[in-house]
Amino acid sequence: MIIRKIQIENYLCYYDTNTFELSDGLNIILGENGEGKTKFFEAVDWIFNGENKQLEMLVSAKKLDETEIGDSFRVRASMTVEQYGEKNIITKSFVAKKERPNECSTSSFMIEGIAENSSGERTQVDGSILLNRVFPFEIRKYSMFKGEAELNIFESDSALANLINLFSEAKHYDKYSEKGAFLREKAEKAVDDSSKSDKKNEAQYKKLETEIMFQEKEKAKYIVHLNSTEEEIKKIEENLQLAESHVNNADALDVLNKRIVGIEERIFSFNGRIDENYTTSLFDEDWILVNFESFHKEFADKVFAHSKKQRKLQSEFDKQKGIKEGAQMAKAELLNNAVPLPIGVPSKAHMEEMLYDKICKVCGTDAPEGSISYEFMMEKLKSYLESQDVEDNEPEKDDQLFKFDYTNRLENLSTSHEDNLKNLRLIRSKIKELFEFNDERKKDIEEFTEQLEKEKTERKQILGNSSIAENKLIDVLKNYNAWQRDLKNKNHDQLDYTSKLDKIEIELQRKKEEKEKIDTKSANSFLIKTRKILRDIETIFIDTKEEKFDEFIVKLQTKSNNFFKIINIDSFTGTIVFTRRKTANQTIVDIDLQEDGRTFHRPNQSLETSKHISILFAISELASEIKEENFPIIFDAPTSSFGENKTAQFLNLIYETKNQKILLIKDFLSTEKATKALSIKKDFENVRRNKAFWVKLERPFDPNNLKTINTEVITL
Amino acid sequence: MNNLFDKWKTRIPKYSEVHKDLFTALSQKFGAEGEKIINLGKHFSTNYELYTYAFFLGLYNKELAPIPQGEKKTDFSHHIQHWGSKTTISSRKDFTNIQENMFIALVAKTEIDLVALEKGDLDEDDAVKSLISTMESYTNGGLILIKERLEENPNYFLQPTSFLNLILQIGESK
Numbered sequence: 001m002i003i004r005k006i007q008i009e010n011y012l013c014y015y016d017t018n019t020f021e022l023s024d025g026l027n028i029i030l031g032e033n034g035e036g037k038t039k040f041f042e043a044v045d046w047i048f049n050g051e052n053k054q055l056e057m058l059v060s061a062k063k064l065d066e067t068e069i070g071d072s073f074r075v076r077a078s079m080t081v082e083q084y085g086e087k088n089i090i091t092k093s094f095v096a097k098k099e100r101p102n103e104c105s106t107s108s109f110m111i112e113g114i115a116e117n118s119s120g121e122r123t124q125v126d127g128s129i130l131l132n133r134v135f136p137f138e139i140r141k142y143s144m145f146k147g148e149a150e151l152n153i154f155e156s157d158s159a160l161a162n163l164i165n166l167f168s169e170a171k172h173y174d175k176y177s178e179k180g181a182f183l184r185e186k187a188e189k190a191v192d193d194s195s196k197s198d199k200k201n202e203a204q205y206k207k208l209e210t211e212i213m214f215q216e217k218e219k220a221k222y223i224v225h226l227n228s229t230e231e232e233i234k235k236i237e238e239n240l241q242l243a244e245s246h247v248n249n250a251d252a253l254d255v256l257n258k259r260i261v262g263i264e265e266r267i268f269s270f271n272g273r274i275d276e277n278y279t280t281s282l283f284d285e286d287w288i289l290v291n292f293e294s295f296h297k298e299f300a301d302k303v304f305a306h307s308k309k310q311r312k313l314q315s316e317f318d319k320q321k322g323i324k325e326g327a328q329m330a331k332a333e334l335l336n337n338a339v340p341l342p343i344g345v346p347s348k349a350h351m352e353e354m355l356y357d358k359i360c361k362v363c364g365t366d367a368p369e370g371s372i373s374y375e376f377m378m379e380k381l382k383s384y385l386e387s388q389d390v391e392d393n394e395p396e397k398d399d400q401l402f403k404f405d406y407t408n409r410l411e412n413l414s415t416s417h418e419d420n421l422k423n424l425r426l427i428r429s430k431i432k433e434l435f436e437f438n439d440e441r442k443k444d445i446e447e448f449t450e451q452l453e454k455e456k457t458e459r460k461q462i463l464g465n466s467s468i469a470e471n472k473l474i475d476v477l478k479n480y481n482a483w484q485r486d487l488k489n490k491n492h493d494q495l496d497y498t499s500k501l502d503k504i505e506i507e508l509q510r511k512k513e514e515k516e517k518i519d520t521k522s523a524n525s526f527l528i529k530t531r532k533i534l535r536d537i538e539t540i541f542i543d544t545k546e547e548k549f550d551e552f553i554v555k556l557q558t559k560s561n562n563f564f565k566i567i568n569i570d571s572f573t574g575t576i577v578f579t580r581r582k583t584a585n586q587t588i589v590d591i592d593l594q595e596d597g598r599t600f601h602r603p604n605q606s607l608e609t610s611k612h613i614s615i616l617f618a619i620s621e622l623a624s625e626i627k628e629e630n631f632p633i634i635f636d637a638p639t640s641s642f643g644e645n646k647t648a649q650f651l652n653l654i655y656e657t658k659n660q661k662i663l664l665i666k667d668f669l670s671t672e673k674a675t676k677a678l679s680i681k682k683d684f685e686n687v688r689r690n691k692a693f694w695v696k697l698e699r700p701f702d703p704n705n706l707k708t709i710n711t712e713v714i715t716l
Numbered sequence: 717m718n719n720l721f722d723k724w725k726t727r728i729p730k731y732s733e734v735h736k737d738l739f740t741a742l743s744q745k746f747g748a749e750g751e752k753i754i755n756l757g758k759h760f761s762t763n764y765e766l767y768t769y770a771f772f773l774g775l776y777n778k779e780l781a782p783i784p785q786g787e788k789k790t791d792f793s794h795h796i797q798h799w800g801s802k803t804t805i806s807s808r809k810d811f812t813n814i815q816e817n818m819f820i821a822l823v824a825k826t827e828i829d830l831v832a833l834e835k836g837d838l839d840e841d842d843a844v845k846s847l848i849s850t851m852e853s854y855t856n857g858g859l860i861l862i863k864e865r866l867e868e869n870p871n872y873f874l875q876p877t878s879f880l881n882l883i884l885q886i887g888e889s890k
Contacts, residue, residue: 277876282769283765288768290884291886292772295820299820401835402835404840
């Protein structure tokens, strides 16, 4: 069957009547994005599958604008097909009536069919029935593909298995295997009944039956476990493979990031150890006193000089006043009339110690009791103690030379700071040490900073080489390790389940044999023979069905790979591998891309697309062989990931295939920069095809105003 | 026994208003620590730190420069005895030692008739006043030195070592 003509009238951007006179073989429809390619595809799809709702959405805005309120017009898509020398026209249409500006009401759509026989006689037929006769629904399903994403129709569950069933001879065996199973069950029941009638066997027999049933249940359970484990393994392997390309980078990044953190921490800690608060240290560390020693000396000298002067004055005053004359005189004599030391020097404790030891520790001579030295010390201590009693004695102030004593405190201050002087002398070297320490740390930091820069550059290179962002890369490593653990566990589970299943199978076999033994002993030998024959027959049917199915798969695989190799000529492809897999209640065909038995879980889009297209062509070709008839395939932008070169190759390849193809692509068009005028590239001349069209919007148009949109169909 | 130091530290020394800008620019009035000082572009945590610094700078450089009669005096209402951190003692040290040394220098550099003082002929307040006056004069001298530095080079004090170096240089040149 081929589509001879498609007409589209007042359907969206197709204003008025637009005709595509199609040819057998390859038809290419070129068009820029948004200029009518997809609307063509949708119009055809509407004929096949369109629903009777929201029809006003399909009306050409330009036509509606031109129509007077109250007037009506037809929206139509029709298809003329040729089959076995007969021509059939299938038309889907509805009437739109303009009610208000920009608004219309619509009738329901109708499908008309016209059949024309070889002698040109035309008959009106039911459009829907005609459509299904010339282009059966199950084939239509695999005829129209919009975009690259829709090509993967076989990746879902049992779609491919169903299709193969439809096309392969396997389907002929369905009814036989059903019947076979029915007959076998009957025969088995007859044998069972016969065996059970033997009373002495009954108990043993029932026990075996129960055990077999139990084992069968166990077996089913483990098959489910095994299947789901295998599926999980597949998924994990897929994830691992995706991650693998990133893992090396992730690994390196991980190591680098750890190093970078390490260096940053060191820099931080060194920075923390550098104390640059020099101004604060002037106060907190007393550095400001670095030059203070001479001032202290000046102070001490001044206080000492004053103290001496004050005592001299006091001594003279005392002498003249004649107070406590005798004692004072004696003291003066002891000191050879020198100025006495201040009262309280040496201290009370020191005086008491010297008196106790009977040694003058100031001049270092013995001072036995009764000696002059001893008496002097005793006198000095006494006068100190007396001076502490001054307040009790309430001396008359007027009699004193000095009313106040500031000297004592000043002297104390001088003495206490005397000890501090050695600390002041150390300040300069302390500062120097700190400077040196800080300089060392700064040098360290410089070195680390340089290292850090190097590491960061390396990290940039890694991230530059990676196609995913840093955060994801970090996740990859985490997930990768987790997935590897999972995989290990799952592989272990798989092994476990398999061995359990084997054991159950052996047990089951043993029980069945035991049961058969009872059968052979007690049942009618004719029944047993019949059962054996029927069992064999069922096995033959099932095996044959599976064999046919597998045969088809092998053919499909060979054909698919032929296409696949040609589409991807000169580049790496791998092999498309089909695997039949049985789950509890359905058969599934997995499609993998393999090289040396290793599966690529994530091939690039272009490879993926060519894989899908190869399978579709293979199916279409196989369908043609079986049905002895070709059906058209319509693709909308199936090769957007290909690039122009590969597209050209691809077009030349499918030109060679037998059936009719309608391809909508946006390649081979170029836009003049200055005028924005569209033209067809010269390369297109080299593309082999049977017919080509160019759909483009009539210029000028306003992209924001649908009323100005009209797609022109240019036959090239 | 009488104590000049105790009396002296209850006073608030003044400085010439012409240096007010220096205090605004170089010190953090409300007290700041570590990074906060630097962030604010300040060098001294408090006004009295700058005052103390200027005093020693003037002292070491023998810049006894009494505040001229015509210049208005101002202060930052902080008694000498409260200088130094008593509250944040964990991070800063208290100033008692520095206070005592300031006092020692003032006594050394101020002409006070101690005999007259002890005899009661010289009023204690007058003695303390002379000490404060010496203090203000050296501080004023120090502030002038800082100002000169800044006028020569406004960025002079951006280095963390600048203030320290000014003090260290004096000892080295000796």
